[in-house]
Amino acid sequence: VRVAVKKIDGVKSVEVSLNHGVADIILQPDNAVSLDRIRQIVLDNGFSPREAEVVVKGHVMQKDSQPVLKVSGLKDVIYPLTEAPEAKGKMVELLKTTSKQTEKVVTIRGLIEQPKKPSMTPRLLVREFKLEGGE
Amino acid sequence: MKRIVVLGLMILLLVPQLVQAEFLRVQLKIYGMD
Numbered sequence: 001v002r003v004a005v006k007k008i009d010g011v012k013s014v015e016v017s018l019n020h021g022v023a024d025i026i027l028q029p030d031n032a033v034s035l036d037r038i039r040q041i042v043l044d045n046g047f048s049p050r051e052a053e054v055v056v057k058g059h060v061m062q063k064d065s066q067p068v069l070k071v072s073g074l075k076d077v078i079y080p081l082t083e084a085p086e087a088k089g090k091m092v093e094l095l096k097t098t099s100k101q102t103e104k105v106v107t108i109r110g111l112i113e114q115p116k117k118p119s120m121t122p123r124l125l126v127r128e129f130k131l132e133g134g135e
Numbered sequence: 136m137k138r139i140v141v142l143g144l145m146i147l148l149l150v151p152q153l154v155q156a157e158f159l160r161v162q163l164k165i166y167g168m169d
Contacts, residue, residue: 001165018167025161033158042165050164058156071156107159 001045008033008041034077035112050114056124057132059103060094067095069108069124079112079124087126094131105132 002016005023010031015024023042027033039049058071060081067081083091094104111125 016165021165023161023163023165025163027158027160029157029159031157035158035161038161038163042163047165047167050166052164053162054158055160056156056158071158105156 001042001047004041004045005038008037034071034075036077039114052112052114053110054112054124055107055109057105057107060091060106060108061103062095067091069106070103077121079121082123082125084110084125084127087128091126091129094129106130107132 001023002014005011005014005025010028010033012026012028014026016022017024023038025038035052035054042049056069056071058069058079060067060069062068063078069079069081071077071079081091083089094106097104107130108124108126109128111127113122113125115122
């Protein structure tokens, strides 16, 4: 599985610990690798992918009055956001100043659950985030 | 010629937008399947 994931264009390094059951993947800047693609490759190599701790950069905005993160790539993915207690409500504060016209670029550290169905987009639990470029 | 220049400028303006969002690190839990 390590070799297969490493072959993806945009993957910088992969460490797999079967004892801990974790694949730690570092990606190159400006990559277009999706989490779905990584999950599919893991599955194709005989392992079952579960939840993922991620660091992801994207546009935070309101969609249908819900906070979401848009991750651009080969195909845009919209993750609904939920704030973890350790984020201390700061995401909610940021979203008060966010509208469709004023998207903000943020880097988020958080948890993405394994979707129950392949067609479902899971929620991103925000543990920590950083606003990029001040706006 | 003008169209090509305009198209080139549009691509240059759009590319930074497209690469502004991405996964930087993924720690994926995996389980072996028997």
